[in-house]
Amino acid sequence: MPEDLPDTVTEHGLDGREIGRVRAALAARDDDRLSGYLDALHPADAADLLEQVNTAEREELLARWPGSIDGEVLSELSEGLREEVIDLLPPDALRDAVRDLESDDVVDLVEDLDEPRQEAILDALAAPERMAIERSLSYPEESAGRLMQPVAVAVPEHWTVGDVIDYMRARDDLPEQFYHVFLVDPRMSPKGYVTLGRVLSHARSTHLMALTEDSYRVVPAETPEDEVAYVFNQYHLISLPVVDDAGRLAGVITIDDAMTVLDEEHEEDILRLGGVGEEELSDNVIDILRARMPWLMVNLLTAIAASLVIAQFDDAISAIVALAVLMPIVASMGGNAGTQSLTVAVRALATRDLTSSNMARVVRREAIVGLLNGVVFAAVMGTLALFWFGSPVLGWVLGAAMVVNLLVAGLAGILVPVFLDRAKLDPALASGTFVTTVTDVVGFASFLGLATWILL
Amino acid sequence: MPEDLPDTVTEHGLDGREIGRVRAALAARDDDRLSGYLDALHPADAADLLEQVNTAEREELLARWPGSIDGEVLSELSEGLREEVIDLLPPDALRDAVRDLESDDVVDLVEDLDEPRQEAILDALAAPERMAIERSLSYPEESAGRLMQPVAVAVPEHWTVGDVIDYMRARDDLPEQFYHVFLVDPRMSPKGYVTLGRVLSHARSTHLMALTEDSYRVVPAETPEDEVAYVFNQYHLISLPVVDDAGRLAGVITIDDAMTVLDEEHEEDILRLGGVGEEELSDNVIDILRARMPWLMVNLLTAIAASLVIAQFDDAISAIVALAVLMPIVASMGGNAGTQSLTVAVRALATRDLTSSNMARVVRREAIVGLLNGVVFAAVMGTLALFWFGSPVLGWVLGAAMVVNLLVAGLAGILVPVFLDRAKLDPALASGTFVTTVTDVVGFASFLGLATWILL
Known part of the structure; x- marks a missing residue:
């Protein structure tokens, strides 16, 4: 956590000077300085750096900093570059990189890879996570099932605030980011959700059912992702539960995923209106x-x-x-x-x-x-x-x-x-x-x- | 809360049949049926309905359903239509509509109105809220200060999980939607944030400082909104604290606001590339x-x-x-x-x-x-x-x-x-x-x- 603000207040994203410093360290073969610069970068900025340098520099960067390409950097890379970078990574480094990713990020990472590369990544995962990811991959491309995080915090609909707090304190495998507790019936069918803010601000004896929100909506896993983005945008949602064919809670999509979809759709619209097919700046x-x-x-x-x-x-x-x-x-x-x-x-x-x-x-x-x-x-x-x-x-x-x-x-x-x-x-x-x-x-x-x- | 799912699962947004039903009820002057249809609509869909009908129908709709245009519908309306609708509303209905909006929505609503219309809305508000809104309006247009919700949940940096739970249970004026608790020093300068999920999943004795997240970033209130959207998108943020000139916590921007900005920027890019100035489908x-x-x-x-x-x-x-x-x-x-x-x-x-x-x-x-x-x-x-x-x-x-x-x-x-x-x-x-x-x-x-x- 920063003790003073300047860094986070005024500097967002990479700037030319940072890239220049990295290039200089690379040219001087000064691995310590290089690691110092690279380790300090946010994964999104590290991915931008890899996109901005040329192919030769990229190869050298990865060779000199192999352990540090973590899964976050991989999932931030543009699709065109991902395969190139994955091929450059030693298998062990790839395995380590993927292991600490959330399941929806792994799905996003592997869905466009060819079979052998996909296998290499899936093999690195523990059996339950691998199963969750294979289930996601079984849904159509660009569908809600591919976007969702297959783990949702779901509790019985008759629970109280106290029950859910005790449950959450006891669990050690909660998702990194979640904003709602889902209420489910005995068949795991979702019945509503409660924001964490409401859970926190009510007495332990309050029934969760009394705190559910009107904004609640549900989509089937087959819903196309542009429809998902529309629902988020239209109804200002933060979380959207996804159900399988049997109406059971299969996972949850969060607003950051919807924002990514919206951004991709926009890119597609602009490029198509300009008479260009799918093209990335890193393309040859x-x-x-x-x-x-x-x-x-x-x-x-x-x-x-x-x-x-x-x-x-x-x-x-x-x-x-x-x-x-x-x-x-x-x-x-x-x-x-x-x-x-x-x-x-x-x-x-x-x-x-x-x-x-x-x-x-x-x-x-x-x-x-x-x-x-x-x-x-x-x-x-x-x-x-x-x-x-x-x-x-x-x-x-x-x-x-x-x-x-x-x-x-x-x-x-x-x-x-x-x-x-x-x-x-x-x-x-x-x-x-x-x-x-x-x-x-x-x-x-x-x-x-x-x-x-x-x-x- | 819905007891069964069909509505929320398969139907998103308005469809032609719904608009047809409303038009039929309007033509038949059947106010009961009309209110039945309109009251069932989500504010975002009600706003779409007002945009889809023609001017004469819109006037008649508002005349027959005046009490029900709430603030939410007003803030969902496209900018071009807002002034028209505000002028059609009786002053009392306008006042009621605005009173239950969150401050950042009021700012968004009034910032493009002319002076007399702005006054009419601000007069409807309680003094503290009016002050918060006038402070937001004092920041430049399209800046972080305009986007932010001026109320943030901020607590002293030395507090524990138990302290914050007790504090939140005692407060009855928490924002509708919030995802982080901000830690501030005695001068109200923000030092980090903790997600509500982490607060909920840790023991009462845990110090909040031990739970802060790396993703934490801060922007000054003068930051342009496109920069704000970039920061959200690049670093996958959910909340972004905003500070004033003295470095004090002035408010917080949430991801839904950033998504709206991103969407507006997209619109602007596409229209400008197509050689069109600012234009809405509802324009004459x-x-x-x-x-x-x-x-x-x-x-x-x-x-x-x-x-x-x-x-x-x-x-x-x-x-x-x-x-x-x-x-x-x-x-x-x-x-x-x-x-x-x-x-x-x-x-x-x-x-x-x-x-x-x-x-x-x-x-x-x-x-x-x-x-x-x-x-x-x-x-x-x-x-x-x-x-x-x-x-x-x-x-x-x-x-x-x-x-x-x-x-x-x-x-x-x-x-x-x-x-x-x-x-x-x-x-x-x-x-x-x-x-x-x-x-x-x-x-x-x-x-x-x-x-x-x-x-x-």
Whole structure:
């Protein structure tokens, strides 16, 4: 425990100087100094350090500091690096590292490893813990059963505050972190929970049933983790009991796990909206190409589709080169307006704010916004085209195409994600490509089509 | 407390049928049925209901169910709707609603209201609570001081488990939710904390100082809330004590508040990357236009810049119309590759994974990825141009422009956000526009420039 505050008050996370010191100690092969720095780091910061240095430095670090990579550091590492680090650790060091982890952290650590690596870790554990972890692993990936801590503090529903205090003082295997005592019936079915604060603040004779809280909710072990995160967020929960098929208490999920899920979902949304597959900063060039190329290939196909539209109007373009100069503006404005509308829609679908109840209203509003944006920018661009190319008719054509494309952009931006969501696809994944294809095609076709019809 | 589970197990959040039932009861003017439905809703779901119905329905709902809007529902409402709902409530109902809220929720509720509305709410509170809230409001917006619950359970550092149990049983004003007992010295400076689980599981004679946890950290009340969220996330905290200028314990932030901040930051990141200002689904057309038009205006300027580049090459385009057909492909591929690279960079900056320690490596990697992407798509597009227009030279020109633009896209995608971050601007806010301007200009200039030089 710190005796004075400065460290914990002003410094959070690693800073460049710390990394610099570690690198210097590594270069000087000064193992004592190195251990001094590394041992003082919080496991989360040690994991960040391993992510920040390059591969050669990482190997050397692990070789010079093998006993100190504990399970906490392993579970803080990004998934991409975990396998690499696990392979670099001697089997004994790996075993020691895993032994002092909580079961849910072990599950998180082993679930993405291949069979031999999984076995190596599970072999290190005592039989009861191994069983608990194998039970968790038997639930579907990304489900409540994988997230939960399989040990919950559960007591008979007829107990008093005094009973639970005596019980807890007698037990020496309580979880590291827990916030509720669960009340169960004789079949181990959970009936409610009591916060530790209420247990502590009531007389020994008080019945626990009189202290249970309204916020109480339960989920089956098969519940998907995004649903779990939603329940935590929506109802401000701290603990959520998980039940098996028979309705028995199987474990408990705590808010810190839900926060991790929320963070991962957010990462996924942002990367997918940006047209990137699963990618970590520690990935190498090959991994990155694998994450990005498929998206660029899709974009190439849609760009070719837009070009085919332009090719239909090559006569118009040879006659009036100004069309080639102005057409990207129509497409670009449509792409941007469509992206705005789809970003809001994707986010609202993720937070469940956009539902069948308000859909019609939201679509109507996007149409009005698209139309109004269209009129404003039509006026601006029409005027600009008039002065730039001295042709009032060209101005009118550009303005009209702008109105059409911004209206279409607003509608596509909301309808495409909604349609994908109804088809049980992730709207974040493909909306961008669909919407910009629509706005490119409509933008080029409306502008060049109107120009051909009116100007030629 | 529920006696059987179905409700809490399978149904989370509002569903369309519930909203339909409420609407039907509203249309039938059946106040009893309406109250029956509404009273059964969790405050978070009641707030969602108010967000999902339209303005007229909302007014009627509040008129028919005024006493039942409690503080919880108010604090669950999206910010945009809060003022509207507060204005619709009779002063008495508002006062009742606010009285049973925790202080940090009151702060969250009043901080965005204008002066008269703020006064109306503060007047409803008892003097000590009002003072606590005004103290919180004296800290900067979006700081730890605003987030914290100003009441913490703090006891002298020399106390034992028995002392704290007796103290808690005697107090009747403990916070609703708390997870740690803080140990303070005689000057009220916090020295560590003990989880309630440890208090409960140790004998009465145990000294609290022997039970403190390593995870303990402290922040000053001025700490920005994104830093607070980072500290919670990085170190898996549940409670974080907040100290004032004199180092005295001023309050405590709990993980649920940090989760809310994290969620808001996510929302902000996604919307900014999508080129939308602060926008809520409940906003009206005017608010939406205000959030989106400035961005479209910026985009228009950059689109015009790209057009000016094209205009430099009008002779080439009149001579070879194929250039106008193919040029959007070069720009579009560059825009997409740049967006991929910037999305990863913006996210890595937000999670503090991209730092001065690994910057050079990441930039080099983006350059290599850009170059390799460029070569692959140059080959594809060069071949396509050859077969489409029967000109090998046009194929080479297109391929060369593609290599140049994808390399530039990769570099711009990483360097622009990093530059904005160093300039203390939010990289999510403006990177997209900058990067696509670069890729449009470079795409058009390299393709049309090379074509002019080689083909004419």
